[in-house]
Amino acid sequence: MSAEVVLEIEGLSKHYPVFASPWQGMRYLGRVLWHGRADPREIAGSVAALQDVSFTVQRGERVGIVGRNGAGKSTLLKLLAGTFLPTAGRMRVVGEIYSLLPGTVSFSLEQSTLQNARQHLAMLSLEAGDVAAAIDEIAEFTELGSYFTQPGKNLSLGMRVRAEFAIATVRMNGIVIIDEVLGAGDIYWSEKIARRMDQLCARGTTLLLVSHSLGQVTRFCERAIWLERGKTVLDGSAVEVTKRYEGFLERLSWHTDDLDDQTVTISEAAAQLGDETLPESGQTVTRWPGRGDVRVSGVWINGQAVVSLAVVHGEPLVFRLLLRAEQQGSYRLRYLLTFWDALGRRVAVLENDSDAVCLETGEAHEVEVRCAPLALVRGRYHVTLTLTDSEQAVNTTAEGAIRLDALYKSFHLEVTDTVPGRKPELCPVYRLQLSHGLTESVCTASLAH
Numbered sequence: 001m002s003a004e005v006v007l008e009i010e011g012l013s014k015h016y017p018v019f020a021s022p023w024q025g026m027r028y029l030g031r032v033l034w035h036g037r038a039d040p041r042e043i044a045g046s047v048a049a050l051q052d053v054s055f056t057v058q059r060g061e062r063v064g065i066v067g068r069n070g071a072g073k074s075t076l077l078k079l080l081a082g083t084f085l086p087t088a089g090r091m092r093v094v095g096e097i098y099s100l101l102p103g104t105v106s107f108s109l110e111q112s113t114l115q116n117a118r119q120h121l122a123m124l125s126l127e128a129g130d131v132a133a134a135i136d137e138i139a140e141f142t143e144l145g146s147y148f149t150q151p152g153k154n155l156s157l158g159m160r161v162r163a164e165f166a167i168a169t170v171r172m173n174g175i176v177i178i179d180e181v182l183g184a185g186d187i188y189w190s191e192k193i194a195r196r197m198d199q200l201c202a203r204g205t206t207l208l209l210v211s212h213s214l215g216q217v218t219r220f221c222e223r224a225i226w227l228e229r230g231k232t233v234l235d236g237s238a239v240e241v242t243k244r245y246e247g248f249l250e251r252l253s254w255h256t257d258d259l260d261d262q263t264v265t266i267s268e269a270a271a272q273l274g275d276e277t278l279p280e281s282g283q284t285v286t287r288w289p290g291r292g293d294v295r296v297s298g299v300w301i302n303g304q305a306v307v308s309l310a311v312v313h314g315e316p317l318v319f320r321l322l323l324r325a326e327q328q329g330s331y332r333l334r335y336l337l338t339f340w341d342a343l344g345r346r347v348a349v350l351e352n353d354s355d356a357v358c359l360e361t362g363e364a365h366e367v368e369v370r371c372a373p374l375a376l377v378r379g380r381y382h383v384t385l386t387l388t389d390s391e392q393a394v395n396t397t398a399e400g401a402i403r404l405d406a407l408y409k410s411f412h413l414e415v416t417d418t419v420p421g422r423k424p425e426l427c428p429v430y431r432l433q434l435s436h437g438l439t440e441s442v443c444t445a446s447l448a449h
Contacts, residue, residue: 005094006206007057007080007175012089014050014075014230049075051230052089057175059094062197062207064217064238066245067227073210076227077177080208096174100165109152113144113163116152120167134170141166141196162189169196175206194219214242218344239382242344243409244275247286250408254289280322281305285410290403294331294359296387298322301411308412313378317413319369323387325359332356333404335369336386340409341379348376354390378417382409 050072057063065073079086081099107116117138121131139148142162144155152160169176197220201207211217217224217238224241226233234241276287280298282305300320301309311317321335332354339348350371357365387405 004058005056006059007094007208008092009056010054010090010092012050012053012076012079012091013048013087014072014079014084015087016047016049018047048230050079050086053227053230053232054089055225055232055235057206057208059206060201060204061223062201062209062221064221064224064242065208065210065227066214066217066224066242067233068249070229071227072230073227074179075230077179077208077210080175080177093175096172098168098172098174098176100168100176100178107152107160107164107167112149112151113138113142113147113155113167114149116163117167117170121171124171126171130171138163138166138170141192158189165193165196169200172200173204175208176200177208179210190216190219214246215344218242239342239344239409243286243382247288247408250288283307283410285407287410288403288406288408290387290405291389291401293327293329293389293404294323294325294333294365294387295405296321296385296407297324297364299385299407299411307410308414310414310416313376313415313417317371319371319385321367321369321385323365323367325361325363325365328359328361330356330358330391331389331404332391333365333367334388334390335367336384336388337369337371338384338386339376339413340382340384342381347381376413376415378415381413381415383411383413384408385410 053072053076065076067073077099078084080091080093080097082097108119111119114135117135118131121134126134142148142159144159144163147155147159152163155163197207207220209217209220221238223236224238224245225235226241226245234244275284277284278296278298281300283299284307285299298305298321302311302316302318303320319335319337323333333356334354335352337350338346339350341347350369352369355367359365385407386403388402389404390402392401
């Protein structure tokens with residue numbers, strides 16, 4: 001194992017037994033008592049929660065675990081926490097594992113946050129000065145004021161979660177595993193918790209986070225692992241993995257109303273996880289499902305057929321789109337550009353009123369979407385391009401009836417300032433100009449932030 005690798009998982013599997021008779025249950029229990037573990041597949045039926053999962057984690061990495069209910073996420077964390085033993089495979093751990101799974105943080109409701117903190121710190125063999133400094137840090141982080149010395153039963157759920165989190169993370173330098181503990185609180189507290197996790201990871205702490213909030217995964221983690229039915233689907237950067245997982249859920253929603261329907265597999269809902277190549281401009285994009293009557297066949301940003309582009313604040317931004325009709329018809333096309341920051345937050349939305357066209361099957365339609373001036377602050381952004389038919393919006397609000405095509409977070413902008421040190425603000429309104437053929441139309445587009 002490399003000196004930087006603190007966690008190595010190899011062929012990890014977990015099967016839960018399903019007993020057909022009491023005798024099978026007794027045999028299974030006897031095998032556990034005699035050998036320390038038992039493989040239910042040798043004694044009775046079983047349900048596979050994890051199947052041959054393998055990965056490594058380096059010191060200081062922040063890794064998110066995503067997947068539908070029943071994918072094996074919580075089972076994986078419980079195996080790492082030592083709650084129970086795997087059926088097969090092995091785990092190698094360097095250092096200590098701190099478990100912040102629900103119910104595992106010892107917090108007495110009869111004691112105050114101060115008393116709980118002192119009790120926790122007493123187990124860490126700290127010097128008196130370090131204990132006092134840790135108490136001050138916990139008090140500052142929780143912002144409980146006079147409630148800091150009140151019994152835990154007098155705190156709201158959000159207060160108690162913050163207190164438990166502050167106490168549990170005040171002194172640690174190992175592997176922290178979290179399962180939805182960060183879910184309570186508003187944006188302010190989410191950002192404060194994120195800064196605490198940034199500080200911990202900067203000191204060498206390694207984070208494994210399970211969350212149904214993909215925004216939390218992209219905010220807290222730089223890497224993500226997608227599990228589906230106990231198997232690893234994808235392991236990579238948090239932005240790319242969550243983007244494809246969202247695409248899978250989107251495609252799944254077009255097949256069923258139950259996103260946790262385990263009878264629908266990835267191969268049935270999204271064979272290629274949405275990745276397609278635009279035939280005219282050649283970029284590989286992540287395509288979400290749509291009606292497909294009209295589809296985007298080419299995209300050029302400021303004259304370049306690229307997926308990543310560096311631009312300067314205040315510089316015009318022009319998307320040239322080549323569309324092709326798969327079905328004859330009259331359409332009122334609406335072009336929606338959604339901008340996401342590097343942490344997965346939607347920061348801007350541009351939309352025109354409509355572009356009325358009549359297209360024959362196979363006919364191409366070219367349009368320029370001008371966004372000027374560019375008012376995004378310095379940083380990296382992901383852009384989603386959505387094509388809808390507002391003609392259908394008169395009769396329904398169903399996404400499946402309105403959306404023609406969508407390229408989800410498929411384009412990336414690196415925005416720099418024109419003046420060093422300047423931090424521009426987002427403007428409240430853009431003028432979005434469309435041009436095609438010999439005519440031009442100017443439509444107002446709102447910028448949401």
